[in-house]
Structure formats: structure tokens, C-alpha cells
Amino acid sequence: MRGMNKFGISLAITGLVLLAGCKDDKQAQTQGQDDSAAGGFPRGKSLYLAGSQWGDPSTFNPLAESWQAAWPVSDRFNLMYEPLINYNSQTGKFEPLLGTLVLSDADSIVVDINPTAKWSDGKPVVSTDVKFIFELGRRFKGAATGFAIEFISGINVDTVEANGAKVERLSFLVDKKGRNNPLVILDLLQAIRIVPSHVFEALLTANKNDLAEVQKLKIDSVPVVSGPYQLDSYSNEKIVIKRRADYWGNASLHQGKLPVPLFVIHPIYKSNDHFAIALQKGDIDASQTFIPRIWLKKKDKVQTWMDQAPYFVSGAMPILLINTTKAPLNSKLFRRAMAAAISYSSIKELAVSGYSPDIQPGLIMASSPLESKYFVAEDAKARGVLFNLDSAKALVAAAGVKSVFKADGTLDYMTDKAGKKLPTLTIKAPAGWSDWEATVTIAVKGLREAGIDVREGFVDAGLYWPALPAGDFDLIMHKPASAVTPSLPWSRFDAVMSSRNWKPIGGGSSMNENQGRYNSPKSKEYNSKVDSLLKVIPITADEVALKAAYAELNRIFMDDQPAIPLCYLPEQFYEFSVAHWTNWPSEKNPYGPAQLPMVSAGTNSLWQLQPVQ
Amino acid sequence: MKLLRNLLKSPMFVIGAVLFFGTILFAIFAPFFIDLKTAMDRVGGQYLEPSGSFWLGTDDLGRDYVKLLLQGLRSSLYVGFLAGVLATTVGTLVGIYGGFKGGIIDDILNMFTNLFIVIPSFVVLILVSASLEQGRSLTIIALLIGATTWPWTARSVRAQASSLKSRDHISLARINGANTLQIIYKHILPYLASYVFMVFIMQVASGILSESAISMIGLGPMDNVSLGVILNQAKNAGALGDGIWWGIFPASIIITVIVFALFLINNSMEGVFNPRLRK
Missing domain, CATH: 3.40.190.10 (Periplasmic binding protein-like II)
Structure with missing residues (x-):
């Protein structure tokens, strides 16, 4: 034992010495770089x-994938690179930036480039810059903005007079044969940051037109920004x-x-x-x-x-996404039972510190000023499931699942109609995300009380993220369409219900939307109405028709319950x-x-x- | 009895034993007075301060901390004892057999032991625990801890067994026809019993600390609450930043008291069992 102690002490001392050494290096590195920054930060x-x-x-390259690029080059930050237009999540209106939105209809989105917009090297921001980034996907397969060409068939450039000045007018043509979705084009116009084409074309030329090589550049030395x-x-x-x-x-x-x-x-x-x-x-x-x-x-x-x-201000909706291909989760009655077994008021009060308004059934955020016009309270009352343990137990039984309880009254396991024991289900969530962990803990408690054999499955984020597109889960915490964009609530429905790219689980298949594999186009129960509504909504201008379409989609969601909304949280x-x-x-x-x-x-x-x- | 009398003369042992056995008795008998079936039930608001209704307040999910801590204590002791039993049993068997047999068997077992010692056990514990997406239970965590901590026992016991094998009474037993297992069981193990017991105590303490550490970083059991899980939830819920001491201190104090008590018992036993240290 003494040997163990001595070994432990020497190991600890060695560790401390190493740690101290590492700290010195880090400080030196940091200090060296900060000192170059104009003498400190008052x-x-x-x-x-x-x-x-x-x-x-790791990189400040605006052509790198968003998850690779560091702040403020990644995501929707406007500090170094800017989009054409801003979407104001408070008013729901578009604000001018590098461009001004002129027109938006089912055929095209028209934007005038701001004639005063300039790059930091003095060159003007021009249509070539916009076309470069939006059409990069046509030239290179690995372009981070490559998905834009799924929606935009072309960008027409005209020169027009506006306020006495000549301006470049860009018409983003809706790809009618492709996704036919002007809503997503509006999303893209406020999400894609414009980059200086004269800089990046030169870099591409210098790198033999190899985008992958250009993407490896850090672009951290006096980048040209707008x-x-x-x-x-x-x-x-x-x-x-x-x-x-x-x-x-x-x-x-x-x-x-x-x-x-x-x-x-x-x-x-x-x-x-x-x-x-x-x-x-x-x-x-x-x-x-x-x-x-x-x-x-x-x-x-x-x-x-x-x-x-x-x-x-609410903007995002954390949900429990359900793997609808796996028994007993493939039963809509069972899914509705789960929705009835979760105490949403406890989640609101305890897991998210009261930051959520009262949640309503369905995928439309009833409390959001931008979405509430599509919410139909009567439908939610008639079709939606609210927290009710008795109702949950009845729905579990109706789904043909029997819950077996131990002598002390706690749940032991579930069996199917044939009496076969069903495996314990797991709710996957990233470990350490405290609000999600607490949400899952509350959900598990209610579900088990209702006789649904579920356990928490907190995993390292490295295991969580790949599991989502692969469908490697029973239930998983997810926040679909988490940013407030012009396409909400359509984008939330699309993220949860679209069968457009439906792929079975396994064999390395991956889905970026509907990861729960709801509504397989090959199944007998396939409801084509879901996909047709998802196609119609983005090209519907008439508000009455739009409201009817959203209402119908929400009714299907509430009936089929492919996911369980848990609370409303801010987009940030x-x-x-x-x-x-x-x-x-x-x-x-x-x-x-x-x-x-x-x-x-x-x-x-x-x-x-x-x-x- | 003489041994016990000697131990009881040591104030360190008395303090350690009172603390440890007091904790054990509390963990065993308190559930007769405190209903643990409702330990996971919400009884009030988030982080209510200690009061007459809730002696140690409530946690972030509005659960009574007294019940949670009692449940956590039982879980942590279970993990500690199971991990201790496993690590001590495996380590003792490997150490005694290798130390007594010597030769190539000892070389192989020794190499195997050293191999396990140089693998950073806590890292292994984290990796295995993180990869267990389902069924990360108290028992699995305990078995994992036991499976990564036995080499220290094996190494220490081997050294003792190796020194015993050349004693006269072992030679006599061999002349009288005793086989290896009989010699180990009847003539070596009794000599090492006190030493193995001391190792076991340290392994229990190590098991409790390992479980707390691994739970603290969010890789603890999913089927139950332990003292480490309580600390992890309080940390994640920002209890420390908001001055919610009752979320952190009681669980920390209980872990400290148990491990401190085990260290006291171990140290005092070493003082009694080791002739060189005996006063």
C-alpha cells in the first residue's frame, strides 16, 4: 500500500509539473498574439x-463549412461578412444590407445591390460577388453553399435606375422543376454571407481551381470583408x-x-x-x-x-423526435400515449426555468407573433394530446402494449400483443446540456409512470450528432429549424415530416430532415397529403389558403404524432x-x-x- | 479478539469505524423511516431552501434532497462495495497465484498486471462508460471500476505472497503432499488476510471516489441516483453560481466522510498489523 501511495504522489507531482508547463506555453502564445492587437482592450x-x-x-475561411469556421465568420453573424438582406425576427420584415429586397413572388426574388456597398479593399460589392457564392455549388461539389442551386435555377442581372443612381438588380429565379420553393430562397438571401469574388477567384486560380485546397486556407490575415x-x-x-x-x-x-x-x-x-x-x-x-x-x-x-x-422571445421548439420505424414506436397510438405522459408544465417550470410560455399541441408555435396566425385553437383542442396520465395509460393499452409493474409499483418492462418482452427504449440527448438533460429526466419519469419503459440516454456530443441523421435512436432530443427565418413554420414542418429524401435506417444512410423516418413513401400507410402540403405552402401567396394548408398539416401532425414538442424557447x-x-x-x-x-x-x-x- | 482490542486502542480506528459503520447503519435502516419510493417524485419548487418541510431543501427538479441523498448514499456504497469486492478478489487471486507459483506463470500474470497498470484506468472508465449508450447501470459502473482497479491489489499481494512462499511452513506443507490450491488457501491466505482486508478497504474508497468522479462528468448510472449524479445535476443546473450550497455541500460532505473514515480505518489497521509500525 505504501508503494501505491508513493507511486500516486510521484504521479501527481509529475502531472502538476506538466500542467504548469502547459499553462506557461498557452499564456505565452496568447500574450504574443494579444500584444499585437494595438495595445490592449480598454x-x-x-x-x-x-x-x-x-x-x-480553426479557420476564418467563409468558404469552409459553417461548423468549421470560427466566430464571427460562421452562422448568421454580420460583423465581418454580410448577407444581401436581414430578416428582423421581431417585425418579420426584411431590412436592407448589401442589397434591398424589391420583390418576392412564386417565380423570383428580386434584390437591388446597394450601390454604396464596398469591400474593405475599396472595391464595390457587385453582382459577380453574389453570383460567385450562390452558384459555387454549380462549379464545385463540396461547396458549403451548394444546396442553394437546388432552389435557384439562375440569377439574372440587370442594371436599373433607383433613386437617381444606377444599381445592379438581381433576380433569383425559383427553380420550378427543382424544389420550387421561394420561401427557402428568402432564407438563403438572409443566411448566405457574400464573399469578395475577386479575392476567392484569385485563390482558386492559385490553387488550380481546387476548392478543397482553398477551403483549407485560414483566411486570418487581414481578410477582405464588407x-x-x-x-x-x-x-x-x-x-x-x-x-x-x-x-x-x-x-x-x-x-x-x-x-x-x-x-x-x-x-x-x-x-x-x-x-x-x-x-x-x-x-x-x-x-x-x-x-x-x-x-x-x-x-x-x-x-x-x-x-x-x-x-x-420564443422562436425555437425543442422536440422529442421518434424513430417511427421501430416497434412499438411505429404505432401512432403509442406515440400519442407518450405525448400524454409528459408533464409540460414541469418541463417549463423546472427544466427551462420558466422561459417557455404554455405549450400548445402541434408544430405551430402558438405564442409566436409570427406564427400564431396559423394556429387553430379548435383543432388543437380536438386533436391534440395534453398531459394526462390516465389517458396515456389508456392509449398504451389501446396500442396493444402491456406494462408489467414490479411489486413496489415501479415499472418493470413492456410486452407486445403476443406477450413478447419489448426492449427498454432510450431517449438520446447530449450529456451536459443541462436544460435538455432535465427535460429528458422529467419526460422519462412521466413516461415510466404511464407504463412506458424508457430510460435516459445521455451520450457524448460526438455520439449524439451522427446518431441524428443516421436514425440511430429510439427517441432523440432535437431542435428543428432552430433559427427564426422567413420560412417558419414551414421549415419546422419540413424538418420533422418531409419524406422527400426518405431513406431506410442502416447501411450508412443519412437524412437531414425527418430523421425519425416518418411516413415512408413505400409503406401502405403513406400519406401523400403531407408531402403535397409541404410543396404547396411555399408557393401559396393567398393568406386564407395558406392558413388552411398549415391547419391541415398541423392536424396530421397531431394525429400521427411523429414527434413530441416539449416547450418553446428563444432562438438564442x-x-x-x-x-x-x-x-x-x-x-x-x-x-x-x-x-x-x-x-x-x-x-x-x-x-x-x-x-x- | 486481541486484534480487535488492539484496534480499539487506536483513536483513529474508533473515529473511522464510528463514522463508517454509522453511515452504513444509516443507509440500511433510514429507509424504514424515510420513504425512498418517492425519492424521485417532485415535492416542491426548484431549489427550495432547507426548511422544516425539507431539511436539506429540494433539487433542480423539485425533489427532496434528504431522500435523494439517502438514495445516493446507498447507491454509492453499493458501487464501492461491489467494485471493492471485484478488484480485491481478482487482484488477490492473480497476485497470490503468481507470487506463489513463480516462474513463467508469474511472469505472464505480472506482465498482464503491469499492462493494466500502465493503461490509464480512469480514461478507460470514461471511454467505456461513454460508449455504453444503454444500460449504464450502477452494477455496470461498479464492475467497470472493479475491472480497472484490480492490478494495484494484484501487485501488492504478489509481493507479499512471493516473500511467503520460501517460509518453512510452506515447505513442510509441500512435503506433506498439499497441492498449490491447498497451500494458498490454508497456509498463505491466512497470513495475508489482514493485508487483503486493508486493500479491500482502500478499493471500496477508490470505488466510491471513481463512481463520484465519473458521475460528476455526466457518465454515471442512468437507472439510479448516486452521490456523484447529485453533484453532476447540481453543477449542470448552475447551483454553485447561484449560491445554492445545499445542492453541492451535503453530497460532497457525505463522500468526504465515507472516504475519510475508510482511510482512517486503513491507516490504523496498518499501524496494528505491521510489526514495524506497531508501537
Whole structure:
């Protein structure tokens, strides 16, 4: 035993020495890069945003896949690269940026390029830049924006006069023979960031027209950007971007004003706890991470969009996605039984700290101002399933499943109609996602009380993400169409119910939508109405017809229950600290949407924030 | 009895034994007074402060911490004992057999033991635990811990068995026709019993700590609550940041008390059993 102790002590000492060594290296590396950044970051001129970069920044290449590129090149951030138009999730309207939306109908979407828009090297933003990124998929198979060509058959360019100036007018033609979906084109116009074609064409030429080689470039040394900030420095601890005094939009869109923060800095932390503590200490100014019990943080000057519950504006709908190919989950009665066994009020109150309004049956977010017009309360009452354990037990029995309980009253197992024991079902969710873990725990408790043999299956994120498209799950936590885009709620229905690319589970097959394999086109029960409604909605302009189509789709969803909506959450947790910066958009000061000042239309608040003196 | 009297003279042993057996008795008999069937039921709001109704408050899911901690204590002790029994049994068998037989068998077993020692057991524990998507139960976790910690026992026991095999009474037993198993069972094991018991105590402590650590990082049992699971849930739910001490401290204190008690017992036993340390 003494030998063990000595060995343990020497091992610990060696470990500490190694750790100390590693720390020194890291600090040196970071310091070296920060020192190059114009002599530090004065707090009154630096805005610290967080929650969008969790790992070491690997590339700032806008042609890389979104999940590869570091903040603020990835996702819908407008700080370095910009889209043609912004979608304001508060008003549901489009706002001009590199372009202005002129027309949107079933045939084409027309956008005028802003004639004042310029790249940081002084060249104007032109139609060639737009065509380059939108049509990259026609030239290269591995283009991150390649999916755009599924929707756009071509981009016509005209020159027109607008406000006394000549502007380039782009007509994005809806691919009628392809996906025939102008809604998704609108999504793309506010999601795809335009890149300087003159820079990337030169890089492609230098790399023998090999896109894969160009995608490997980091593009981290004074990149040519159109946005209000430029990459300043980065390390594995933070990314720093610096204000561009010559940003074209200052004059064109912001009455000649500069964005107020000189630096925008994204510290890199590894967990929600770190972000929460940093926000409370005033080390960061805004974060989009889940922070429980936000009302307790008010004393530390942490605020949200609303002063009271639900604190945030709903936009996303976490669901339990069901593998509908596996018994007994292939029974709609059984799926409805599950939906009746989950206490949604407990999820709302305990798992998500009251951040969700009361949930309604169906896939339409009843509480959202942008979606509520499609919600039919009578249908939800007649067809929807609400929490009711007795009803859940009755539905389990009606599905032909028998629950066997132990002597102490707890569930032992389930059997099918033939008396064969059914395997325990598992709800897969990423370990450490605290709100999802708590949600699953609450769901499992209710399901087991109703006689449904389910257990929590918290797995490493590395196992969770591949399982979703592969259909490698019984039930899985999922947040379909999580961003508020012009195509909602269609995109949520499509993500859950579309059989367009239906593939059976196994053999390496993968589905990016309807991962639960609902409504197989080859099955006898195939309901073609679902896919036809999903096709019709994007090209329906008449509001009455649109409402009828959504209502019908929602009725089918409630009847078939291919997934179980659990609560309504914001598209991003918009939390900010007023310790160093004030005048954040809020319910009482709604000059902008409930988004961090880096996302889409939320970026505009960078011109309105005020430093605390 | 003489041994016990000697042990009882050690204040360290008395304190350790009182703490440990007190905890065991509490874990066994408290469920007669506290209904554990409702341990997972919601009884109130999220993180209610300790009060007359809920002595140690409630957790993030509104469950009574007293019941959860009792359930967690029982689970952690179960894992500790099962892992301890497995690690001690396997380690002792491998160590004694190899140490007594010597030669090529000892070389092979020793190589096998050393191989397991150099594999970072906690990393193996994490990897195996993470890959078990289904059925990550208390028993599986305990077996995993036991299966990765036995080499230390084997190595220590082998050294002791190796020194015993050249003793006179072993030679006499061999002359009298005793086979290997008889010699091990009748003439070596009794000499090592106290040592093996001390190893077992440390393995139980190690099992409880390993389970807590692995649960703390979210890879604990899915079918039950343990002290590590309680800490993990409190950490994930941001209890520490909000000053919710009752989410962290009680479970931490219980783990500390159990492991501290086992260390006290082990140290005091070493003082009594080891002639060089005996006062």
C-alpha cells in the first residue's frame, strides 16, 4: 500500500509539473498574439460577446463549412461578412444590407445591390460577388453553399435606375422543376454571407481551381470583408475583431455614425457555467447560453428581453423526435400515449426555468407573433394530446402494449400483443446540456409512470450528432429549424415530416430532415397529403389558403404524432449585462430584435449601445 | 479478539469505524423511516431552501434532497462495495497465484498486471462508460471500476505472497503432499488476510471516489441516483453560481466522510498489523 501511495504522489507531482508547463506555453502564445492587437482592450471601448465559440478557432475561411469556421465568420453573424438582406425576427420584415429586397413572388426574388456597398479593399460589392457564392455549388461539389442551386435555377442581372443612381438588380429565379420553393430562397438571401469574388477567384486560380485546397486556407490575415469589423487577433482564449472606420454602411445605413464599441471580443469558455459566471461578474456583456434562474442574476446587472417570465422571445421548439420505424414506436397510438405522459408544465417550470410560455399541441408555435396566425385553437383542442396520465395509460393499452409493474409499483418492462418482452427504449440527448438533460429526466419519469419503459440516454456530443441523421435512436432530443427565418413554420414542418429524401435506417444512410423516418413513401400507410402540403405552402401567396394548408398539416401532425414538442424557447438566449454597456434592445426599449448585437438584424444595436461612464 | 482490542486502542480506528459503520447503519435502516419510493417524485419548487418541510431543501427538479441523498448514499456504497469486492478478489487471486507459483506463470500474470497498470484506468472508465449508450447501470459502473482497479491489489499481494512462499511452513506443507490450491488457501491466505482486508478497504474508497468522479462528468448510472449524479445535476443546473450550497455541500460532505473514515480505518489497521509500525 505504501508503494501505491508513493507511486500516486510521484504521479501527481509529475502531472502538476506538466500542467504548469502547459499553462506557461498557452499564456505565452496568447500574450504574443494579444500584444499585437494595438495595445490592449480598454473596457469602455470593448464589447464582450459570448456563447458562439466553444472550441479553439480553426479557420476564418467563409468558404469552409459553417461548423468549421470560427466566430464571427460562421452562422448568421454580420460583423465581418454580410448577407444581401436581414430578416428582423421581431417585425418579420426584411431590412436592407448589401442589397434591398424589391420583390418576392412564386417565380423570383428580386434584390437591388446597394450601390454604396464596398469591400474593405475599396472595391464595390457587385453582382459577380453574389453570383460567385450562390452558384459555387454549380462549379464545385463540396461547396458549403451548394444546396442553394437546388432552389435557384439562375440569377439574372440587370442594371436599373433607383433613386437617381444606377444599381445592379438581381433576380433569383425559383427553380420550378427543382424544389420550387421561394420561401427557402428568402432564407438563403438572409443566411448566405457574400464573399469578395475577386479575392476567392484569385485563390482558386492559385490553387488550380481546387476548392478543397482553398477551403483549407485560414483566411486570418487581414481578410477582405464588407462588414463593420475586421479580424484583429485570436488565440485559444479569445477572438478579437476591431471596428472599421471606413465601413460603407456607417454612411449608407447609420446616418454617418460609427458602431460604438471599438473592439468586439468573444472569450472562449468550455461550459455554460463559465459563461454564466463571467456574465454575472461583468467580464462579458452579452451571452447566448442557457443560464438557469435568470431572475437571480438581476442583482448582478444581468438582464433579458423581458423583466419577468418567460424572459425571452420564443422562436425555437425543442422536440422529442421518434424513430417511427421501430416497434412499438411505429404505432401512432403509442406515440400519442407518450405525448400524454409528459408533464409540460414541469418541463417549463423546472427544466427551462420558466422561459417557455404554455405549450400548445402541434408544430405551430402558438405564442409566436409570427406564427400564431396559423394556429387553430379548435383543432388543437380536438386533436391534440395534453398531459394526462390516465389517458396515456389508456392509449398504451389501446396500442396493444402491456406494462408489467414490479411489486413496489415501479415499472418493470413492456410486452407486445403476443406477450413478447419489448426492449427498454432510450431517449438520446447530449450529456451536459443541462436544460435538455432535465427535460429528458422529467419526460422519462412521466413516461415510466404511464407504463412506458424508457430510460435516459445521455451520450457524448460526438455520439449524439451522427446518431441524428443516421436514425440511430429510439427517441432523440432535437431542435428543428432552430433559427427564426422567413420560412417558419414551414421549415419546422419540413424538418420533422418531409419524406422527400426518405431513406431506410442502416447501411450508412443519412437524412437531414425527418430523421425519425416518418411516413415512408413505400409503406401502405403513406400519406401523400403531407408531402403535397409541404410543396404547396411555399408557393401559396393567398393568406386564407395558406392558413388552411398549415391547419391541415398541423392536424396530421397531431394525429400521427411523429414527434413530441416539449416547450418553446428563444432562438438564442439573449442575456446581457448593464455593468459596462447600456441601451440594449428590450421589451421596454424595442428598437431592435431580441438578438445579440452580432446576429442578423440584431447587429444594428452596435450603433445604439452606450458605454457606462 | 486481541486484534480487535488492539484496534480499539487506536483513536483513529474508533473515529473511522464510528463514522463508517454509522453511515452504513444509516443507509440500511433510514429507509424504514424515510420513504425512498418517492425519492424521485417532485415535492416542491426548484431549489427550495432547507426548511422544516425539507431539511436539506429540494433539487433542480423539485425533489427532496434528504431522500435523494439517502438514495445516493446507498447507491454509492453499493458501487464501492461491489467494485471493492471485484478488484480485491481478482487482484488477490492473480497476485497470490503468481507470487506463489513463480516462474513463467508469474511472469505472464505480472506482465498482464503491469499492462493494466500502465493503461490509464480512469480514461478507460470514461471511454467505456461513454460508449455504453444503454444500460449504464450502477452494477455496470461498479464492475467497470472493479475491472480497472484490480492490478494495484494484484501487485501488492504478489509481493507479499512471493516473500511467503520460501517460509518453512510452506515447505513442510509441500512435503506433506498439499497441492498449490491447498497451500494458498490454508497456509498463505491466512497470513495475508489482514493485508487483503486493508486493500479491500482502500478499493471500496477508490470505488466510491471513481463512481463520484465519473458521475460528476455526466457518465454515471442512468437507472439510479448516486452521490456523484447529485453533484453532476447540481453543477449542470448552475447551483454553485447561484449560491445554492445545499445542492453541492451535503453530497460532497457525505463522500468526504465515507472516504475519510475508510482511510482512517486503513491507516490504523496498518499501524496494528505491521510489526514495524506497531508501537
